[in-house]
Amino acid sequence: MISQRINSISYAIREIAAIADKVAKSGKKIYHLNIGDPVIYDFNTPHYISQALADASFGGKNYYVNSLGAPELREELSRSINQRYNLKVSSSDILVTTGVTEAIFFLIAATIENKKELLIPGPSYPLYINYTKFFDGVPIEYELDENNNWEPNIDDLRKKITDKTKAILICSPNNPTGVMYSEKMIKNIIDIAGEYGLFILSDEIYDQIIFEKEFTCPATLSNDVPIIGLNGFSKTHLVTGWRLGYMYYHDPENKLNDLKEGIAKMARARLSASSIAQYAAIEILKNPGTHTQEMVAKLKERRDYSLNRLRKIEGITCVEANGAFYLFPKFDFAELKKWKNDKEFVIDFLKTTGVCTVYGSGFGEYGNNHVRFTFLPKVEILEIVYNLLEDFIK
Ligand SMILES: Cc1ncc(COP(=O)(O)O)c(C=O)c1O
CATH class of the missing domain: 3.90.1150.10 (Aspartate Aminotransferase, domain 1)
Incomplete structure (x- = not known):
């Protein structure tokens, strides 16, 4: 059946x-x-955040918004990302999604087919494995080395690149290890991606939940290698059930234009992410609270x-x-x-x-x-x- x-x-x-x-x-x-x-x-969930959701609904924002995201939210996200990471991401480089989950779905749907491979950290958040298989691809795990503080094993990663490899996933801080990749390792991965003409997916959902060290945003280390950052409101802003996330393209040489257009098509087919969550998110970004x-x-x-x-x-x-x-x-x-x-x-x-x-x-x-x-x-x-x-x- x-x-x-x-x-x-x-x-x-x-x-x-x-x-x-x-x-x-x-x-x-x-x-x-x-x-x-x-x-x-x-x-x-902070009171002002719940209030913003209610206000969005009472304020009449109960319709399908733009499939790529409410324009005001994309503007606000661009400002917030650029300020946090010192990047130059424009609002047209941002797609608002139903959680990072939907961004992962779109990205894998748009790139993987016919036994193509996605290089993912081992161990990894299970969705990357699941969706890659779901779209008839093969998830290939590169080792995170527990004996080296869960750092990526660069030799293992390099060895596992084949002519079927489509992209490399960085997930830092990682789920399930809770450990960030060092800046040096992120640079190494970007260099390898550049050498083989691959792009990078960077799952940054825990970027603001970090303890001793600073977060390194991979896109800040890349001049030409395309990086797609994935992030959302679930964890940082305590609204897991709202299902609100986004992806941003850091693609200085416009190598991902086809992919971007393909994903926009998928986004239009599903109409939009939650309108009221998006309008409330604008409030969160303007007033991130404590x-x-x-x-x-x-x-x-x-x-x-x-x-x-x-x-x-x-x-x-x-x-x-x-x-x-x-x-x-x-x-x-x-x-x-x-x-x-x-x-x-x-x-x-x-x-x-x-x-x-x-x-x-x-x-x-x-x-x-x-x-x-x-x-x-x-x-x-x-x-x-x-x-x-x-x-x-x-
Ligand atoms: C690494 C990672 N990516 C993505 C997600 C999904 O996040 P969202 O709630 O934005 O769909 C999770 C949730 O646990 C996660 O740990």
């Missing part, structure tokens, strides 16, 4: 949530450390607490995250013995303790033997969770 291509979609983050629902029905309390949604924890900095300060404390607890457990090692809200510890199953792999561990841990995490293999083959923990919950909850983890492993 259904198409073969549907089988390419598997999304560990939601699949584990379905198991958690069953466990919850048996009466067990569930601790959700699986979903990267700050709004379901104690990070509330909620992001407040969230980052709280998250830093929660990261430190979680990292410290994880590192005390024998059989677990963990690289420090310097962005996003995930830790991606490695489990030594040879030492822990009781479980064969990360998936078996995560399901057993969930059923026994109610703590819901995500198995690392859901993020591609480099995720094997890892488990993703978000550190979004309050320290009081994290304390319960890590006590349960310690007892469970004993």
Whole structure:
């Protein structure tokens, strides 16, 4: 009854949530450390942001807006991107989408077919793997090297370029590792892309959720290699459910004009992204508030607490995250013995303790033997969770 291509979609983050629902029905309390949604924890959408959404609707903005995005929002985004990163992105270089999710869908739909390859970080946010397969392409993972602070392994990346490669994805800070690529590595990737005539996708959804280091925007390092930046309002502005994102083209030599026009066609076919969310977003950009900095300060404390607890457990090692809200510890199953792999561990841990995490293999083959923990919950909850983890492993 259904198409073969549907089988390419598997999304560990939601699949584990379905198991958690069953466990919850048996009466067990569930601790959700699986979903990267700050709004379901104690990070509330600021009042002025909710008000802006209501005002947009009461102000009559309830119609289909321009398919490429409300002109005022594209203007405001161009101003904000250029100011943040010192770029020269014009409003015509911006497309407003239904979350970064839709931008990923458009980009892969417009570039991948017939076993063409997308080079993605390993481990990687699962959607890149899913959509590449969905459009009959092949996701090729280049190694992020855990022993080198999850930095991209440039030799591995170079080795994996073929005549089928279409583009290279940079995701920094990365989901699931929580670690940013160094500026040097980003430069190396841009040079390699230039050498092979490839373009770069840069997923920047966590660009403002960073702790010690500065964010490096790949587009600022490229004079000629085309880079498409993906970003959105979900995480930074605590409106995950609004579904609002955007992509911007940094393409100094206009190499991507066909792609840009192709994607605009797709955007017109789906009419528009949410009008009221777009008009409210203009308000957010004009008055960015202090909620992001407040969230980052709280998250830093929660990261430190979680990292410290994880590192005390024998059989677990963990690289420090310097962005996003995930830790991606490695489990030594040879030492822990009781479980064969990360998936078996995560399901057993969930059923026994109610703590819901995500198995690392859901993020591609480099995720094997890892488990993703978000550190979004309050320290009081994290304390319960890590006590349960310690007892469970004993
Ligand atoms: C790396 C990455 N890209 C994109 C998304 C999707 O974001 P959006 O809510 O804008 O669709 C997520 C969500 O978790 C993510 O982690």
